[in-house]
Amino acid sequence: MEKYVVVMAGGTGSRLWPLSREKKPKQFISVKYDKSMLIQTIERVCEIVPAENCFIITNKGLFDITKKAVGDLIPLSNIILEPKRKNTAACIAYASLLLKERLGTGLLCFVPADGYVKNHTDYKSAVEQAYLAAGNTNGLVVIGISPSYPATGYGYIQINPDMEIRNHAFRVNHFVEKPDLDTAKKFISSGDFLWNSGILLGSMDAIIESTKVFLPGHFRAISAAVKQIDGQELNSFIDKAYDEIPAISFDKGVLEKNDSIYAVKGNFDWDDIGSLDALSKTFFSDENGNAIQGRFLCVDTNNSVIYSDGVLVSTIGLENMIIAATKDAILVCPKDRIQDVKSLVEKLKLNGFENLT
Numbered sequence: 110m111e112k113y114v115v116v117m118a119g120g121t122g123s124r125l126w127p128l129s130r131e132k133k134p135k136q137f138i139s140v141k142y143d144k145s146m147l148i149q150t151i152e153r154v155c156e157i158v159p160a161e162n163c164f165i166i167t168n169k170g171l172f173d174i175t176k177k178a179v180g181d182l183i184p185l186s187n188i189i190l191e192p193k194r195k196n197t198a199a200c201i202a203y204a205s206l207l208l209k210e211r212l213g214t215g216l217l218c219f220v221p222a223d224g225y226v227k228n229h230t231d232y233k234s235a236v237e238q239a240y241l242a243a244g245n246t247n248g249l250v251v252i253g254i255s256p257s258y259p260a261t262g263y264g265y266i267q268i269n270p271d272m273e274i275r276n277h278a279f280r281v282n283h284f285v286e287k288p289d290l291d292t293a294k295k296f297i298s299s300g301d302f303l304w305n306s307g308i309l310l311g312s313m314d315a316i317i318e319s320t321k322v323f324l325p326g327h328f329r330a331i332s333a334a335v336k337q338i339d340g341q342e343l344n345s346f347i348d349k350a351y352d353e354i355p356a357i358s359f360d361k362g363v364l365e366k367n368d369s370i371y372a373v374k375g376n377f378d379w380d381d382i383g384s385l386d387a388l389s390k391t392f393f394s395d396e397n398g399n400a401i402q403g404r405f406l407c408v409d410t411n412n413s414v415i416y417s418d419g420v421l422v423s424t425i426g427l428e429n430m431i432i433a434a435t436k437d438a439i440l441v442c443p444k445d446r447i448q449d450v451k452s453l454v455e456k457l458k459l460n461g462f463e464n465l466t
Contacts, residue, residue: 110312111215112162112240114154115204117307118147118175118222119168119194123454123466124384124447127438128416131466134171135382136222137178140391146382147175147222151182153229154220157236163187165222166204168194192348198362199354201309202320202327203347206335209313216243217316221307223382225391231377239310239373242278246371249311249319249364250278253303253372254379259293262383262448264305264360267296268372281370284360303372306379309359323363327354384447385431385440389414403434414444438465 122135129135136147144152147165155163160182166189167175175188189204201219208217218236226232235252243250253266264286268279284305288296296302311319321328334350364370382388389400392414399410403417410424416433424432431447433440440450457466 110244111212112158112218113164113208113212113215114158114162114218114220115164115166115189115201115208116147116150116154116220116222117197117200118165119171119191119200120221120223121194122223124451125382125388126450126454126457126466127433127435127440128385128388128418132170133174137174138382138388140225140382140388145178146225147178148182149226150220150222150224151179153226153232154218154236155182156229157233158218160184161187164189164204164208166191166200192351194356195351195354196356197307197359198320198324198327198357199331199351201316201359202324202331203335205313205316205320206332207338209317210335210338212313214313216240216310216312219309221381224306224308225380225382226377228377232375235373235375235377236308236310238277239308242371242373243310243312243315246278246369247312247315248369248371249309249315249367250371250373251281251310251364252306252308252375254306254375254377256297256302256304259290259297260304261287261290261293262387263287263381265293265296265302266305266372267302270301278371278373281364281372284365303374304379305360306375307381308375309364319363319367323366324357327362330354384450385414385416385433386444386447389416389431392416412444 118136121131122129125135128138137145139145163183164187169190239250239252267282269282330350330353334346337346380387392400392402394400398412400414404421405415407424410427412429413427414431415422418435420434422432422434429444431442431444454466
């Protein structure tokens with residue numbers, strides 16, 4: 110069965126403000142080698158499938174920036190546009206139904222655009238194992254990352270280590286949202302939990318059937334709209350379908366309700382770059398434990414994260430802080446409050462600063 114990859118690139122990345130904005134979300138931020146996370150993701154998956162089998166699904170408002178960023182890496186016709194953001198359940202259902210209509214059959218691999226991976230060899234191995242498992246089980250397969258520390262910012266997958274099937278895939282017991290530190294430590298010590306990478310694989314038919322069973326409203330609305338496309342994907346039918354369905358993740362809407370999910374262990378380095386603290390792992394580190402990108406001078410500053418987009422950032426006597434300075438906004442906060450940036454973005458909107466979000 111032919112293999113395809115769909116890169117999900119429609120999010121806003123509000124936890125990375127002020128670097129990430131509505132008009133230039135985090136997948137367009139350069140992290141290493143001057144390449145954005147989106148481009149690094151495309152190049153990584155194109156080591157597994159040919160470029161013509163790689164698709165991007167994104168919000169229609171991001172078409173121009175996506176087209177410019179991607180260039181000729183993949184065909185322009187492989188950019189699928191959503192009329193609005195309705196979370197991953199809509200994204201996955203729409204792409205699956207549309208590609209079923211276009212291509213007839215195949216195995217799909219949905220990959221978030223904002224995952225950061227250095228070890229391409231083990232990444233490729235895990236994805237290829239997951240393709241095999243998806244083909245052999247005719248079920249849905251997720252890739253879980255073997256955890257290296259008790260992370261509280263990731264979701265977890267509990268596997269049944271006694272129920273291994275072919276291609277090193279395990280039955281999933283259940284999914285767990287971001288735990289507190291004590292719970293995360295218990296997960297790590299048990300050996301039964303993996304970080305949820307957000308990578309999903311399955312045949313077109315398996316994904317569509319799961320959507321039909323567990324999210325019938327999504328299936329009815331989007332499948333009816335896809336049948337009306339007639340060569341013009343963004344039209345009133347798709348708009349109407351997206352207006353009718355609730356915003357829900359595929360994890361919550363489908364995977365957490367389905368008792369026939371399999372997981373393949375990924376033994377590669379991975380980070381979803383969900384915060385400035387996480388992004389700082391890709392920065393230069395100085396002798397005082399500061400992670401730095403851009404122009405920076407300091408006196409007695411330690412274990413801090415500094416990002417500068419052109420302006421000089423200078424500090425005195427700081428410890429465990431995050432400073433991000435762009436041309437029009439500056440963020441300063443303690444490292445242990447970085448998860449509150451999303452709330453700050455909402456406050457900016459409520460106080461008339463929508464143009465900065």
